[in-house]
Structure formats: structure tokens, C-alpha cells
Amino acid sequence: MNWIQTLVDAIGLGSVYALVAIGLALIFGVMRLVNFAHGELITAAGYTLVVAHALPVPVAIALAVLVAVVLAWLMERVAFRRLRNAQPATTLVATFAVAFALEAVWLIAFGARGESADLLSSLNEPAIQTGGVTIRWVTIAMLGVGGILLGATTLLLNRTKIGLQMRAAAADFRAARLLGVRADAVISAAFVISGVMAAAVAILLTAQQPLVTPTFGLEITILALVGIVVGGMDRLTTATMGGFAIGFLNSLLGNLLPSSERVYLPSAVFLIVIIVLLVRPVGLFAPRGASTAERL
């Protein structure tokens, strides 16, 4: 086994999940909502790339971002706004409902077999290829985009007025409103940002995984969600690190397990997840003494 390639592969997969985790963690931090339907934003952007394949690449990318953003805004406006004061279990079920409804839409519109959207396939080419080690541009792009999005979101939440308003609305929606925060607008803004992040995931992911299917975004979202719980879902950085960790672990174990035993990979990953949650229930990367009440 080539250990350097193994680590490169693990970093590559980790960066995919980290990107997904940022969008999930943002909505969880602001609304305390585990948005299962986030994966559908990724799928929507992916199908937009399929449909816009003949257009110039920048136009196709812009359309993918636009579609994901509009869909994210609609999700919040139509489905989640009315449930803002509902029990967490109720809102969770609502996100399932939205996710499955949209999946049915993709199934009807595009069919089950998938469509190819390798708009940026050149990103999958090697940036470095030496001594049996291949580092692809897409891995570098994912790490770069992930870092930029994480940094920008952290700055937005901590250093801008709208970020402060988002956090205020998240802490106490009614009090924030009484203090003049346009809470509906700032929460919509958070969804819009999560739409941008979902589009970024779709654009980079299709460079590596060109086939877009109705479950394109769902599968990756589920594992990323596991990652943010493991990392520490109450903070954007720990959640993102958790997303990275779950992808890294999955790839690393996939390489360590003998090829014939790779069928047990999900069991091995989830066994480690359970152990981590038992030992560090507040999250693997949460600061010592952190309580679950803290946010972002």
C-alpha cells in the first residue's frame, strides 16, 4: 500500500464531506434545524449542470447556483418558516418530507438511471503525479473552496451585522424581533447561503462523480450529518472538521481493509462513530468543558 496516496485519497474524500457539513452546520447553528433536504439542493444544482451542459461553463455554473439558492429560499419560505416554533422532531420530519418530495420530483423529471454532468471534468486530472502518487486538481479545489467558505461564513456570522442578527434570531426568535431584527429575512439569508454552498458541492462533485441521480445529494448529506454530530454540531468549525473526519475515516478504512473485506466498511465506520459518541458526546473537536448549549 502506498501510504502517501492513501492519505491523499482520504483528504480528498474528507474535503467533500467537509463542504457538505458547512452548509448543514450553518442552518443547524442558526435555526437548530437538521436540514435533511440540504442534499436536494445539491441534487438540484447537479441536474441544472446536466440541463445546462451545452451552455458556456460560467453560465452553467451561475445557473446551478441560482437554482440552488432559489430552492433553498423556497424551502424556508414554504415549508420551514411556519414550523419555526414547532418541536425539533416536527421540523426534522418536515425536512424528511421536503427531501423525499423533491426526490420524487427528480425521479419524475429525470428518471432513475441518472444523467452525466461532467462539466468540469478537467478538474479531475492530476495536478501532481509522481512516485505512484496522484493528487488531482479537484482535491485541491475542494480544500480551497472548503477553506474559503468556512472562513467567509465564520466572518459573516461573527463580524457582520447580518451575522449578529442571524445569531440573535437563532438564540431567541421572539426577543430578536422585539429588538428590531428582521428575523424572517436573516433566516432566509442563511438558507440562501446554504444554497450557494450546496451549489459549490455539486459543481466540484460532478467533476469527480459525473453521474447525477435522484439520490445524488442525499447519500452524501447523510454521512456528512453523521460527521457533524461526531465533530461537534454546535460550532461551525467543529462540525466542518467532523465532516472532514468522517470522509477521511471512510477512505482510510477503505484502504486499510483487505479488498475482500471492504464490504464491512460501513459497519467499521459506524462502530468508530458509536465509540467516539460514547467517549465524547459533545463532539470530537468540541473544546473541553463545552456544553451542548453553545453555538457557532
Added chain:
Amino acid sequence: MKSAMTRTAVALAVLVGALGLAACGGGSSSTTGSNTGSETSETSGGGGETASNKGPIKIGAAIDETNLMKFFDGPALAAAEIEAEKINKEGGVDGRKIEFTVENTQLEPAKTKSVAENEVNGGAEIMWVTCDVDWATPSIQVGLKAGLLTVSPCIGTDQMGPKRFGSEGELAFSYGNVAQDEGAALAALFKKHGWKTVDIVPDQSIAFTQNVCESFKNRFEENGGKVVVEEKFTEGDGTIGSVANHVNSSPADAILICATTQNDLPTFVSGVRSAGNQTPIVGPWSIDGSFWLPKSPKISNNIWVTTYASIYGDDPNPEVRELISEMDKKGAEPATGGFVTGASAIDGIKAAVEENEGSTEGKALAESMVNFKDLPTISGEISFSPELHTVFGREYRVIEIKDGKPHYVEMVKAGTPAEL
């Protein structure tokens, strides 16, 4: 309190998500199992009709018209219906017309069972089931319990028969090529092209892909070939990128990937070709079709597939080209060459019914079918045996995808099925 409730909700989400992921990763089927219909409820029906009945031969189809299998089931059924119409116009089978009733299983086990029961209760004399043995099992069990000849157009494992369904399974047949035969045909293709070393990449999520790679390996090594790298993966497990990188550093003459046309196949092809590796990538029928191909001609290049028929307008058999044209007219354009198995299943049913002078009695038809040796059908000559109720001996079309465009190249034949 709110925080605790949130945690509870998140834990619930993760649990449900994990279950969902398991379902997604599991794909269409498990790889083992041996049920013989103990859960099947009693249904009316009497194992087909006798020769004195000159009414239509009723085939009850319990197939997927909604989900993943619809791309296999739909074209196979359309081809079967066209072949049946042709036979009906010529006077039917021993004077009896062939008539289909079709119900959608939606690939849900409970619905599959109830749909099959509806078909039996509605007077079906032959049960027609979906192209995956695991998804089809509830309907197969109903058909077998009712004593009906139970036919799938394109199941590709040896599970469709006594191996999985015990003695009742003697009534179960598939007109797909059995994996042992396709593996041997692939080995013959390698021999023909002088590919002496290979990297093997089997998907472990379904039995067919495992079996075809295993059979290939056995025959390839018997032929003196050498396996350089064997990298197993399970569709959706996130390891396909690493698998592509491992294969890229191998000096083998060709790569055999036994997968299905889900996300991991194009990811693998893209991972190999994007790294500048132009080694031939070869696969069985399960990777046939052009819909999954990455659009870049540099990536979708030097890919070889064995299949039943060429859907690209250049099939060597004019009857097959005519069938495709008729399917196009009906709006049932095939996505893979597997459609032709539906028509050949009708040819097989016709031969068996004629041998039994118009009777559709399940046991009698099965006894005829199991003895088919090189029976001519629209898809070529087919054979069954008491051990293999899934076709062997058929010639395969070899499709090459060159610069993004698939085209027919040549025929290849297994000789004999390989060991599994």
C-alpha cells in the same frame, strides 16, 4: 430541555439517515439467500391450462415501471409484446394467442407480492417477473406456489431456479445470460485481443457482478492469464476514487470492471482516464448503455462491453434491428441490449407450449424448457440445464466505445460456462 430535545431529534435523524444510507448502499439486492416461498399466501390458480383450452395464453407480468429496474423491465416487456404480436398474427401458439396483463411492482416487496397474487387470481398461466432475482423474489414465490412457469427476461445469475427456490424452483427460468457464461465469454474476448494480464474490479453489492468477475477470473487463469490487481468495492461506499488510483499504478493489459450503471462506474472511468490511463476498460452487460458515459470523448474511450444486442443501429442481425425500430415506434426506445431477452423469452415460451400441444401446465413447460439445447431465438441460440435455469451458450455482441461513441465490433462466445 430544548437542547436535549434537539439532540434527541438529531440522534433520530442520524439513525434514520444511517438506515437510509444502508438502503442506498445496498443497492438493488443482497448477495445471498435461499427462500422457498414459505411466506407466500395461498392463491387460486392451477398451474396453467391444459391443451383443450384454446383461449389466449395469459402471461401475468409483475414488473417495475417506476424505479431502477424499469429501464430493464420496460424494454424487455415491450420487445416481448412485439414478438407476441408477431406470433399472434401468424396464428398464435398452437392456435392460442399470447396475451399480457401488466402490473407495476414499484420495486416494493409487499406490492410485488400482491401484484403477483392479482395476476394469479386474474387467471395468469405464466408469471413474468422483474430482471433482478432479489427484487423479483416475492413474485417468483407467488408464481411457483401457484404452480406456474415463472420467467424473467434478464436475470443474470444462477439463482433463478432450484439453487435458490428449491424443488419449486424447477418452474423458474431466466432468459438472461448466466454470469458463468458471460464471465467465460469475457475471458474469450481477452484471449482474442491478446490481453494477458488484467486488473479486476468487482462491485460486491449484487450477486451478478461478483459472479461474472469470479467466473471470468477462473476461465482467464485457465487460459493462462494473470490477474495483477483485484480491487473490490461496494457501490456507494466512497472507495471508488481510491480503487481508480490503485488501478492507475498497475501495468495490466486491460481492466475488467463488473459494476452497474450507478454513480461509481462513471466515477471510476473518469478517475482512470483523467489520469491519462488509456488501458482498455472491459465490462459485462450490466455496464451496457450510453446514458452513463461521461460526455468527454477523452474519458469515454477504449471501453468494451459484452451484451445481447447493439442498440446503436448496427446490430448484425436484421431481425434485431427491425425489433428496435418497432420499439422506437412504440416509444419504448431501449437503453441497453438486454431488451432482446424479452423477445427471446417469448420464443422460448412458444417452443415449450408447442411441444406440449398448447398446454401451459407449469411442470410440463418447465420440463420442456430445461431440455432446450441451442434453441434458436431472435437473440441467438440458447440452452438450459437442470443446474442452470439461466441461459448459457448464446453469442455476445461486443460493443466498443471509442471517442464517446459506442459501436458494434464483433461476436464472442463462451464455449462452456466457467466454474464459479
